[in-house]
Amino acid sequence: MTETSAPTTEPTAFPQPRGCPFHTEAPYRDLREQQPVSRVTLPTGMRSWLLTRHEDVRAMLADPRFSADRRTPGFPLFAPGQFAVRDQAPSMITLDGSEHSAARRAVISEFSVKRIAALAPRIQEIVDGFVDDLLAGPKPADLVRALSLPVPSLVICEMLGVPYEDHDYFQSRTTRLIKRATPAEERLRVITELRGYLASLVDAKIAHPTDDVLGRQIERHRAERGAPDREVLTSLAVLLLVAGHETTANMISLGTLALLNHPDQLEQLRADPARTPLAVEEMLRYFTIAEFVTSRIALEDVELGGVTIRAGEGVVGEALSANRDDRAFTDPEALDLDRGRTNHVAFGFGPHQCLGQNLARKELQIVFDTLVRRVPTLALAADVVDLPYKDDATIYGVYELPVTW
C-alpha cells in the first residue's frame, strides 16, 4: 500500500479505548481538529485512513467511489478472520450499487416505519414479560441478562421465525464473533455453525411455508427466481439475526445507564413520555456503539478533506468522532436528551444506513418508557466507572449492568 500524502506522524493506534462513557475525555478531538483525515493502525496491524469529521464521514459514506465489499483485499479489518467466509453468498452489507439495491429492496418493507409501528403492542408485551420476571427475581439483578439481551433477541426471533428456545446457541456465538480477541479459526468455526443452524431452518421453511420474514423471502424467491436460493436466504438470516440483537441490547444497557446517571433527565421523561423518541436519538448519538462498522475501501482515487485517498486503500468513517464534532452539534460532549432531532450518524449514512433502525428505535422507546413507568426506584448497584465496558468488541456496550429497585 503506498502512502499518498506524507503523514506528519507515525500512524495512531485505532480504536482508542472508551472505558466508562461518562468519563471519556472528548474522543478523537485532537485528531478531528489537527488531522481530520489521518493514517491509523488497526488492531489487526492493517493500515487505514481515519475520518474524524462529521462532514467527511457523511460524504464518504454517501460516495459510490467507496465500496462496502468486505471481500476486497485491503478492506479495514478489526479482528483476525473478520470476514473470513468469502465464498458464501454475500449479504447486502457487502454489496454495492444495483446489487445492493436489489438485495435491500427485497426486505425494506419488513422494516418500514408503519410495519414496525404495528409491532409495538407485541414488543410492549415482550418487554412487560421480562420486566415482570425481573421484578419477581432476586436483587440486585443483571439488567443485561434480564432485559437488554432477551428483548431484542425474542423480537427478532419472532420476526424472522427463529425458535427463541435456541437463543443460547446463537447468542453465545454472536458474542464470540463480536469479540476482537476471538482467534480467526474460532471465528470461522462459529460463523460456520451459525450458518449451518440457519441453513437448516431455511430448509425447514422451504419445505413447510411459514408467515414470517424468512417465509415471505422464500415466497419472494419462488415468485422472482423460480426457486428459493438457500445460500442467499441463509446469508440474510445470519445478517438479520446477528445485527438484530447485539446492537439494540447494548443500547438498552447504555441508555438505561444514561438515565440512571442523569436523574434530572430521567425525571423529565417520566413526566412526559412524548419526549422519549428524541431522547433515544440523543442516546444513539452520544453512545454511537457501532463506531467503525462504517468502513469502506476506495474504488478509485478520491480527494477528501484535502487528502488524496488512493484506489484500494481502506477508510474508516469514525462515527463516534463524527457524532462529537462541534461543527455539527452544539456542546457535543454533553448528553442532552432535549437536544431534538439531529443528523447523527449512529446508524451510518448513505445507502447502507441501518436497515433495522426503526425496529431498534421502537424497542428502545418501549423499554425506556416501561422501565421509567414500572420501576421508578431503579438504581445502579455498582459504581458506573467500574462496570465491564466492551472495549474488546466491535460493538461497544457493557457486559454486565447490576441494578436494584
Place this chain on the structure above:
Amino acid sequence: MRIKADRGVCVGAGQCVLTEPAVFDQGDDGLVVLLDEAPEGARAEAARTAVDLCPSGALSLVED
C-alpha cells in the same frame, strides 16, 4: 419550495417519515411516497430537515 423524491434511489430508511409524517410516507414496498409536494410553514422546515437526514440522497429541494 417543492420537494422531489427519487424512488429509484430511496433505500427505505424511513428517516423522512419520522421527521415529517405529514409530508412523507412509505409505500407497501417501503419506498418513499410524497404526501405533500409543496409543504409550507412548519412542514416546510421539517421537510428541509428530512432532506438533510435522507441517507440515500433520494430527496431534494427545488426552490420556487
